[in-house]
Amino acid sequence: MVKIYNDYKDHADFLTVYVREAHPTDEWQMKSNVKEDVCYAQPKTLAQRVAIANDFVQRQKYPLPFGIDDMNDAAELAYSAWPERLYIIDEHGRIAYAGGMGPFKYNPEEVRAWLAKRFGPVTQTSSTSAAVPAAGTR
Amino acid sequence: MSRFWKWTLGSFLGLLVAAFVGLSFMAGSPKDVYGLVRYALPHMHRGKLRAGDDAPDVRLLSLDGSNRFHLRERTGSRPLVVIFGSYT
Numbered sequence: 001m002v003k004i005y006n007d008y009k010d011h012a013d014f015l016t017v018y019v020r021e022a023h024p025t026d027e028w029q030m031k032s033n034v035k036e037d038v039c040y041a042q043p044k045t046l047a048q049r050v051a052i053a054n055d056f057v058q059r060q061k062y063p064l065p066f067g068i069d070d071m072n073d074a075a076e077l078a079y080s081a082w083p084e085r086l087y088i089i090d091e092h093g094r095i096a097y098a099g100g101m102g103p104f105k106y107n108p109e110e111v112r113a114w115l116a117k118r119f120g121p122v123t124q125t126s127s128t129s130a131a132v133p134a135a136g137t138r
Numbered sequence: 139m140s141r142f143w144k145w146t147l148g149s150f151l152g153l154l155v156a157a158f159v160g161l162s163f164m165a166g167s168p169k170d171v172y173g174l175v176r177y178a179l180p181h182m183h184r185g186k187l188r189a190g191d192d193a194p195d196v197r198l199l200s201l202d203g204s205n206r207f208h209l210r211e212r213t214g215s216r217p218l219v220v221i222f223g224s225y226t
Contacts, residue, residue, distance in 0.1 A: 005219075013215075
């Protein structure tokens with residue numbers, strides 16, 4: 001998503017929304033997260049969510065605008081967002097693209113295709129456009 | 139127990155074991171099968187929003203933890219790509 005952001009940030013706005021952890025240590029932890037030292041318990045407070053979100057942004061040097069879901073999981077529930085999902089909202093406030101539930105149906109290339117159809121394909125590459133692999137942000 | 143029921147029960151248990159082994163192989167481990175059923179399965183029927191629906195407005199917290207804003211505040215002038223996810 002970082003490369004798509006770099007390619008289309010002059011045409012569209014982007015917002016990453018941090019929701020409930022997908023694979024925390026106290027629930028369904030994945031071996032890959034242990035290997036990559038991405039080990040967090042499910043946040044019980046908003047301050048813990050803020051701390052993990054900041055860890056993510058700093059460790060991954062993540063450049064996209066960021067928001068954090070409240071502890072009542074309002075955003076997650078409204079958008080069926082867990083564990084990861086992509087949307088595009090048009091200028092009229094309507095859903096223009098609704099992606100599938102990640103990780104199996106999480107497809108950034110569908111977002112790129114939508115943006116390319118609307119604004120034309122962008123093929124530029126730069127040193128700042130390296131993809132950052134992480135849940136919900138690939 | 140009649141021979142018929144023994145075979146039926148045995149076949150059923152065999153299929154269950156085969157399904158569990160197959161899922162374990164696909165998911166990575168038996169623990170991941172449990173995680174899939176316990177955490178992912180309840181979410182698989184969700185996702186009712188479709189293209190053309192009004193985008194729900196939700197209140198979010200900024201990264202510095204001190205300011206709140208509405209998703210709707212980020213829409214209006216250009217398309218908004220929204221990426222939901224977490225760190226793990």
